[in-house]
Amino acid sequence: MTVPILEGRDLRVHYQGQAVLDVPQVVVQEGEVLAVIGPNGAGKSTLLRVLGLLEAPTAGMILYRGEPASPSGSRGLAIRRRFASVFQEPLLCDTTVRANAALGLRLRGRPATGAETQVQIWLERLGIAHLARREARTLSGGEAQRTSLARAFAIGPDVLLLDEPFAALDPPTRDELLTLLQTLLRHNGFTTVFVTHDRNEAIRLGDRIAVMMGGRLIQAGPPLEVFGRPATEEIARFVGVETILPGLVTKEQNGLLTVEVNGVKIEALGAVTVGERVFVCLRPEDVVIRRLDARSILDSARNHLPGRVEDATPLGPQYRVRVSCGLPVIALVTKQSFDNLALDRGTPVVVSFKASAIHLIRR
């Protein structure tokens, strides 16, 4: 096992006696993008500040390449200079774009000539070379955040720390920058800790996802695992599982479980035993809807529940359809299917989903 580039052990942060962070262990491996997600106030930014040696934890320690590190002293400064941070606000200095992008290198006393090439490269990669002589205060939000990113990348950091860098941008700009960042991270292999409350950003950027809630890191793993197999009901809700229902495991046959929810039997797979109380989790994109009067059963799903459409909410290219079939099930349907099926309120339908689409969480 290689030594992680950055590690936090038994980290605790208290503000005025109140615990805001309590993380027994967090590990960042060299070259990976660790996306830390969680709702506002979960302690994500605090964790990032502690990892970045910008704030001393109340208890616990930070290890940089296996060696203890603290924010204070010249050693703290030397290690901090191997990191670069980008925050939600671009926080540029009142000077030109180029001078801003060069600031990190200047603070490290890099010779001007080498720094200039480096800065120019990153201004170009971030698409703001033409703005180099502009005063930073005249930039738009997106341009300012590009400058902030260029400033961080130009340092050539060992670890890049990003704290919701796109949260304040409008959706098209955010999407554009997210795509750009994705490309830059992939091509340059920067070790990155990326904090966001937006699960879509986390899926797009993260090699690994860590979920934080109430100051604790409650699940970490590859995106598919965290999003498909959330460890708690809270995480399930946060990662976009829309149908979460309490049930009881009543039968097990050849590895196939039967779970009763509200008197309705659902077949599922999972590592639980008969008699256990569980939460049945179902992602809306795993649910297929057809009209009750349609002839064919199209798929190999094990669960087919008849019901009626309760309501439908348009979400851009998709509709979020709530079906009542003894229990409420939420499905995502493309706009085209929605129109073809003519789903109105009260339309009799059948919702289908595979046993493997069900994720069970012990209650």
Place this chain on the structure above:
Amino acid sequence: MELIRQGLIEAVRLILTGDPGVLQITWLSIQISGTATVLSLLLGIPAGVALALTRFPGRGFLVALVNTGMGLPPVVVGLFVSIFLWRSGPLGALELLYTPTAIVIAQFVIAAPIVTGLTIAAMQQLNPRLRLQLLALGASRWQLLLLLMREARLPLLAAVMAGFGGVISEVGASMMVGGNLLGHTRVLTTATVLETGKGNFEVAIALGVILLVLTFVVNYLLTWIQQRGRSA
């Protein structure tokens, strides 16, 4: 009206002919108020930066004290500096009363709280998260302070202007601790008071005009430095 017209004509003549008495008084004013301002900057800017950026018990009290000091009446400063420098006073042995140094001390006491108070305000108007960003970019403690001061340079220059403006125009304290001695401690403001009292309005007007021009030139220079590259 005739009085003002004649006064202005005489004032222009005194200025254009370079009257030695007027020049001497002007030069002394610049020296005294310039020195007092520089000294108040040396104390006020570091003190203001420290008060703005640190948190410690009693800080609020100190800031309130500084803010009160910004409105200190010059005559009160003159009174207390006089008492301290009086022959039988605590610093009487230094024999500074009625010397230019005494005026510098009094003007320093007047300007220092102004510079400190405006420095605190200048530093506190910066985005508090900027400090974190600069540290995160690898700034050492000194680099951080210099960068923050650079960011606050416009309001900091306003502090310099206010400090100089406060002392160059002050008359009460200079009169009390300087004594308005001709060729020794007579400055533009005290001379203006004296000449007005004597009914020499043309000389008083000349001195007043010089005072105004001097204040304008200094502030124009500082404003020019402040507003450079601010066209965008």
